Amino acid sequence: MRFSTLGALLITTALNLVSAQGQVSTISNQTSSLISNYGDSFKNAGGKVLNDKVNVYIVFYGNWSSSESQTEQTTFMNFVNGVSSTSWFTTLKEYTGNDGNAVTGPLNVAAGVIDSGSHGLTLNDSNAHKQIITDAVNxxxxxATNQIDSDGIYVIMAGKDVQDKDFCHTNCGYNGYSDQFQYMFIGYPGTCPESCIPPPINQASPNNNPAIDAAVTIFSHEVQDILTNPRKDAWTMDANGTTIELGDFCAGSGVSEDVWFGNMQQTDNNAKYNIEVGDQKYLVQTIFSKNKKQCLLSSD
Structure with missing residues (x-):
């Protein structure tokens, strides 16, 4: 059997690992070219957002058995479980669904599992990702009831021994959906640090692990998209053949670090960060405020 729980028990309630704090800076004084060109026309295309409490289910795929890997799991889950209590998350409340309900959170890590490689360690497409999730639920x-949570978020966090056809080449992570659920896949950033670990934390990172700290940064991008555009019919638009989601406004080619991450602080080991969740520091992507037309670390 390839599945095993995180520790001795299935996580079925909040982890009680964190108490959330605010970030250390507020806004970026610049805007990206996407904001200049498309910020005013970015509207809801008619779909729903994920509002109220959103359960997050994490599949740590591959080899996560080492003590370092177990620390990585905790670092990642602490962020996911606590970030919605920070003022960084409040900017997402600007985004409403076709029913008028806004993204409010909280995010809640409802369950986690280690899958050591039920579909092999070389993954070829999104169908494999969806099947990994379906099998983990089943x-x-x-x-506990083998039921899909259609209003939840499923996360595949790949281990360092996992190869994925598109990872490192086409993306560092992405979000998608099936008929029943929405999900994201994040590859292990240490596999291709030059592509998937942001320069501010490439050498030194706030949790002394650039790979998992980069995974958090990637999550901070993808969660913006998946909350505001879970079925690809809400906060999305076409720009000359390119699909734009919320997270794209403050990241990507040509976007300065100031816009991408806002005002960063520095730890004693020269690692940069811009948010605190509990007693841990992280580097997150800013969020496009449609009201202020800026990339923000906080709307306060």
Missing amino acids: SGYLS
């Missing part, structure tokens, strides 16, 4: 390790 195994009982993500749901």
Whole structure:
């Protein structure tokens, strides 16, 4: 059997690992070219957002058995479980669905499982990612009733031994959906640090692990998209054949670090960060405020 729970028990309630704090800076004084060109025309195309409490289910795929890997799991889950209590998350409340309900959170890590490689360690497409999630749910390790949570978020966090066809080449992570659920895939950034670890934390990172700190940064991008555009019919637009989602406004080619990350602080080991969740520091992507037409670390 390839599935195993995180520690001895299935996580079925909040982790009680964090108490959230605010970030250390507020806004970026610049805007990206996407904001200049498309900020005013970015509207809801008619779909729903994920509002109210959103359960997050995490599949750590591959080899996560070492003590370092277990620390990485905790670092990642602490962020996911606590970030919605920070003022960084409040900018997302500007985004409403076709029913008028706004993204409010909280995010809640409802369950987590280690899958050591049920579909092999070389993954070829999104169908494999979806099947990994479906199998994890059906195994009982993500749901005591083997039921999909259609209003939740499923996360595949790949281990360092996992190869994915598009990872490192086309993306560092992405979000998608099936008929029943929305999900994101994040590859292990240490596999290709030059592509998937942001320069501010490439050498030194706030949790002394550039790979998992980069995974948090990637999550901070993808969660913006998946909350505001879970089925690809809400906060999205076409720009000359390119699909734009919320997270794209403050990241990507040609976007300065000031816009991408806002005003960063520095730890004693020269690692940069811009948010605190509990007693841990992280580097997150800013969020495009449609009201202020800026990339923000906080709307306060």
